[in-house]
Amino acid sequence: MATSTRPPRMRRPAQDPSRAPRRVGFSQTLSRWDVKVSPYLYISPFFLLFGLTGLFPLLYTAYVSVFDWHLLGGQGDFVGFENFAFVFNEPNFWKGLRNTFSIFALSTIPQLMVAVVLAAILDANLRAKTFWRMGVLVPYVVAPVAVALIFGKVFADQSGVANAVLALVGIDPIGWHAQPLPSHIAIATMVNFRWTGYNTLILLAAMQAVPRDLYEAAVIDGAGRVRQFFSITIPQLRPTIIFVVITSTIGGLQIFDEPRMFDQLGQGGPGRQWMTVTMYVYELAFGSQKSFGRAAAVAWVLFIIIVAIGVLNFWLTQRIASDSSATAKARKKVAR
Amino acid sequence: MSAPSLPYVRQTAGAGAARAAARRRGSGHGSERRPGWVTYLLLTLALAVFVLPIYYAFLLASSDAQTIAQNPIPGLLPEGNFLANVERVLESDIGFWKALTNSVIVATVTAASTVLFSTLAGFSFSKLRFRGRKGLLLFVIATTAVPTQLGIIPLFIVMSQLGWIGQLQAVIVPGLVTAFGVFWMTQYLESALPYELIEAARVDGASMIRTFWSVALPAARPAAVMLGLFTFVASWTNFFWPFIVLGSTNPTLPVALQLLQASYFKDMSLIMAGVVLSTIPLLVLFAVAGRQLVAGIMAGAVKG
Numbered sequence: 001m002a003t004s005t006r007p008p009r010m011r012r013p014a015q016d017p018s019r020a021p022r023r024v025g026f027s028q029t030l031s032r033w034d035v036k037v038s039p040y041l042y043i044s045p046f047f048l049l050f051g052l053t054g055l056f057p058l059l060y061t062a063y064v065s066v067f068d069w070h071l072l073g074g075q076g077d078f079v080g081f082e083n084f085a086f087v088f089n090e091p092n093f094w095k096g097l098r099n100t101f102s103i104f105a106l107s108t109i110p111q112l113m114v115a116v117v118l119a120a121i122l123d124a125n126l127r128a129k130t131f132w133r134m135g136v137l138v139p140y141v142v143a144p145v146a147v148a149l150i151f152g153k154v155f156a157d158q159s160g161v162a163n164a165v166l167a168l169v170g171i172d173p174i175g176w177h178a179q180p181l182p183s184h185i186a187i188a189t190m191v192n193f194r195w196t197g198y199n200t201l202i203l204l205a206a207m208q209a210v211p212r213d214l215y216e217a218a219v220i221d222g223a224g225r226v227r228q229f230f231s232i233t234i235p236q237l238r239p240t241i242i243f244v245v246i247t248s249t250i251g252g253l254q255i256f257d258e259p260r261m262f263d264q265l266g267q268g269g270p271g272r273q274w275m276t277v278t279m280y281v282y283e284l285a286f287g288s289q290k291s292f293g294r295a296a297a298v299a300w301v302l303f304i305i306i307v308a309i310g311v312l313n314f315w316l317t318q319r320i321a322s323d324s325s326a327t328a329k330a331r332k333k334v335a336r
Numbered sequence: 337m338s339a340p341s342l343p344y345v346r347q348t349a350g351a352g353a354a355r356a357a358a359r360r361r362g363s364g365h366g367s368e369r370r371p372g373w374v375t376y377l378l379l380t381l382a383l384a385v386f387v388l389p390i391y392y393a394f395l396l397a398s399s400d401a402q403t404i405a406q407n408p409i410p411g412l413l414p415e416g417n418f419l420a421n422v423e424r425v426l427e428s429d430i431g432f433w434k435a436l437t438n439s440v441i442v443a444t445v446t447a448a449s450t451v452l453f454s455t456l457a458g459f460s461f462s463k464l465r466f467r468g469r470k471g472l473l474l475f476v477i478a479t480t481a482v483p484t485q486l487g488i489i490p491l492f493i494v495m496s497q498l499g500w501i502g503q504l505q506a507v508i509v510p511g512l513v514t515a516f517g518v519f520w521m522t523q524y525l526e527s528a529l530p531y532e533l534i535e536a537a538r539v540d541g542a543s544m545i546r547t548f549w550s551v552a553l554p555a556a557r558p559a560a561v562m563l564g565l566f567t568f569v570a571s572w573t574n575f576f577w578p579f580i581v582l583g584s585t586n587p588t589l590p591v592a593l594q595l596l597q598a599s600y601f602k603d604m605s606l607i608m609a610g611v612v613l614s615t616i617p618l619l620v621l622f623a624v625a626g627r628q629l630v631a632g633i634m635a636g637a638v639k640g
Contacts, residue, residue, distance in 0.1 A: 031543070038544035042460035043472065045453040046513050050479055053510040057487025057494070064489055121378055124371040133634075134626045135383040141618040142390060143573035145590040146611040149597060150393045153604060156408075161392070164408035197386060198633075205634040246481070254485045257575045261594065264601035278485065278576075285489055286580065292489050299486045306483055 058303070064296040071290035083297035093298065095272050096280040097305075099184065103259070103276065104252040106188035111196050112244060116237075118196070119203040120229055133204070136197030147190050148261035155186040162186075177263060183274040190258045195251075199244050206240035207233060242317045246310055253306050254278050277302050390615070397421055397608035404604045421609035428596065428606070430584075432613070435592035439572055439614075442504060442588060446511035447568040451560045453513035458521025459552040463534055464544075473522065480515045485576060495581055506581040507588070511571055517563050524559035524635075525552065562632025565625055572618055589614040 065083055068076035087093050122132060139147070154161045155176040163173040176182045210233065218228050234241075256278040260266045267283070268275020275283075277298060285295035396404055398414035398421070426432050460466070461473050491510065492501075500506040529552055537547040553560075575590040582588065584595055596610045622629070 034544045036466075039460040039464040039466035039469075042456040042464075042548070043518075046457050046476065046515070046518050047472075049510070049513050050515065052494075053491060054479060054482060054484050054487065057484070057490040058482065060490035060493075061487055064493075118382055121375055121382075124375055125369070126371065126375070126379075130627055130630065132379050132383070133630045134622075135379075136386060137626065137630060137633075138390070138619075138622065139386050141569055141573075141622045142615050143575065143590045143593070143618075145573075145575050145593045146393070146615055147389075149593065149607055149611050150389050153396065153608070154389070154392070159405055159408045161408055193386070193389060201630065201633045208634070250481065250483050254483055256485075257590075261597065264597050266594075266598070281486075281488075282580070285492075292493070296489045299489060303483065303486045306486075307481075310481060 061296045061299050061303075064292055065300050067293050069292035069296070071285065071292060076293075079293065083291075083293045084301070087294055087297050087301070092272055092275065093277075093280060096268075096275050096277040099180065099259075099268070099272075099274055100253055100255065100276045100278075102180070102184045103187050103191070103255060103274070104249070106184055107191040107195075108245070108248045108252050110188075111192045112199060112241075112248070114192075115196050115199040115203055115244075116234070116241075118200045119207055120233060122200065122204050123207045133201060136200050138197070139194050140198050142194065144190070144194060144257035145261055147194050148258045151186065151190045151193065151258075152262055155189075177269060178273075180273040183262065183269065187255075187258050187262060187274060191252070191255065195248070199248070202244060203237060203240060206237050210236040238317070242314060245313050245317055249309050249313055250306060253302065253309065256282070390619075393608045393611050393615075394418070396604055397612045398605075400605050401603045417605065418609065418612075421605050422613060424606050425596070425610045425613060428600070430592045430595045430599070430610075431587065432592060432610070435587045435589045436614075436617075438504060438582075438586065439589040440617075442507050442511075442578075443568045443571040445508050446571045447564045449512045450514055450517045450567045451564045454517030454521045454563060455525075455553060455556050455560060456548065457513070457518040458523075458525050458556070459529075459548050461518070461522040462525040463529060463531065463552070473519075476515050476518050480519065484510070488577065488580060491577075492580060501581060502583055502586050504582075504586070507574075507578050510577070511567075511574075514567070517567065520563055521556060521559060525556055528559070529555040558628075558635075559632065561625070561628050562635075565621070565629045566632070568621070569618060569629075 064075075066078060066080055068079050068082075070076060118136065122129075122136075126132060142150075157163070157173070157175055157177055160176065162176065166173060174182050176186045214232050214236070215228055218232055223231065255276050259268055259274050259276050260279055260282075262274060263269065266279075268279050281295045281298045281302070283289075284291050284298060392410070395410045395412075395414055398416065398418035399410060400415075400417050400421075403415070404410070457476075461469060461476075495501055495506045498506075500509075533551050533555070534547055537551050542550065573590065574588075575594070578588045579591050579594065582591055584591070587595060593607075593610055593614055596607050600606050
């Protein structure tokens with residue numbers, strides 16, 4: 001690692017040989033070393049730990065994925081891409097992938113839309129600002145497992161609040177656990193409950209940094225609130241929106257806690273209708289197969305997908321945001 | 337931004353002046369008129385959505401299994417069985433006290449060490465000059481995008497080699513410092529710690545570590561509080577890795593909740609009592625320090 005490279009020593013100009021070399025005190029030498037070494041020393045805990053628990057496991061996962069590897073038996077024969085081939089032929093893998101994307105889309109998209117609107121409301125000159133801000137963050141301190149238990153009860157098929165409320169409106173009860181889509185909606189609701197407020201605050205913070213004279217200019221130009229929101233707020237939030245979208249992607253595609261807790265068996269339902277990819281990784285590794293090799297193969301496929309989606313997200317968000325800011329600029333010109 | 341950043345004002349003119357400046361700036365538009373009642377109505381609705389599920393858990397926890405099975409929509413007021421249900425959770429075989437102790441240990445240690453190591457690294461990245469600084473910092477930022485959850489299989493192999501399966505250090509060690517923490521403290525110290533202070537300490541003969549301890553660490557306090565709280569919450573609510581590596585013999589609270597559901601899944605009031613019990617410590621923490629957590633999020637994202 002680059003932490004071992006020391007700056008090149010500064011050579012002093014050749015000294016007059018007739019004079020005795022100046023004696024450098026021990027404490028001075030120590031202090032010079034202190035200045036040189038300390039920075040590396042201070043950043044080393046992160047790099048050591050990341051190497052051990054982040055980078056190494058990731059690379060080692062690739063290594064494990066091409067071996068026959070058993071939870072108890074350890075490393076077996078080299079099998080090349082056999083683990084990948086096995087996984088790609090498993091219908092459960094594709095189900096897990098479909099479920100993951102479905103839950104991810106059902107949570108991230110509405111969540112971010114609500115968060116932006118909520119942040120815009122909180123951005124007003126409110127009384128008791130801190131109270132409202134703290135209020136939206138309350139769900140964040142509830143553990144996902146606890147959230148899953150609470151909403152598991154709300155979406156219970158026989159005696160759940162959701163179906164009881166639907167009955168009041170005259171809608172037939174929905175089998176929240178039976179069908180893929182309803183179960184995905186229920187799980188996405190748990191995710192939305194916990195994360196909407198958090199994302200709201202991040203977006204709100206970014207909103208407050210938007211220069212206020214932009215709004216003043218817009219008001220003078222006769223722009224209404226809605227127009228201001230779409231032509232100023234959204235384009236100005238671009239970097240933050242990218243940040244939020246990317247973090248939600250990384251988290252959303254790895255979702256495990258909520259679907260795992262959606263029933264007491266934790267297998268994603270009898271037909272695997274809400275089993276996610278991470279649950280599948282867990283099942284391959286620690287379930288009946290105990291195949292670390294196959295689990296590692298799935299983990300790597302998921303990693304590549306996450307990276308790809310992250311890049312795609314970045315590209316899309318950049319495009320959308322720059323398009324709207326371009327139109328905003330064009331509109332400004334027309335207005336003049 | 338034209339207005340000086342608040343940490344800077346606090347540094348140069350004291351907390352009182354910072355508060356005054358904050359008041360003057362308001363949320364950036366102090367002169368704007370107050371919003372109407374529709375805004376407050378919308379916010380109240382949003383808040384209800386955020387708080388009701390937690391209250392619902394408490395309602396179920398104070399009821400009993402039979403009532404819950406018969407009445408999907410519970411009454412608005414809690415019934416009297418809460419303490420009895422709590423007692424049943426404590427007496428159940430999930431090892432609640434052990435789980436609570438474990439959660440306290442794991443969350444406290446990871447929060448403290450994340451703050452210390454992140455501040456050390458942040459001090460180095462923001463204020464010290466060394467070769468490769470920019471590249472290394474970029475590397476740190478890049479690692480925030482690597483989903484570490486996906487490395488669980490080799491991580492599990494490493495932990496079993498070390499003989500740490502079922503032991504708390506298997507959960508603590510990977511959480512000792514985070515890329516987010518390093519980045520966060522670097523950002524904060526960049527603006528909150530003037531070079532003059534460091535130079536003054538150096539001229540007075542303080543060593544690097546002494547300078548860190550007496551100058552950088554105190555300056556980092558507001559951001560450190562936020563980072564500590566954040567890490568504490570994340571660690572307390574973490575499930576996936578503790579579930580894999582600790583198992584049922586030495587659980588943290590979320591793992592214990594999972595056990596509760598797996599073994600008592602028909603007894604909703606018992607499970608909800610467990611949910612409430614495991615959430616109360618964090619709710620108390622949030623009531624005490626939530627203001628700072630919110631302020632921290634607000635301060636951090638502005639720079640982002």
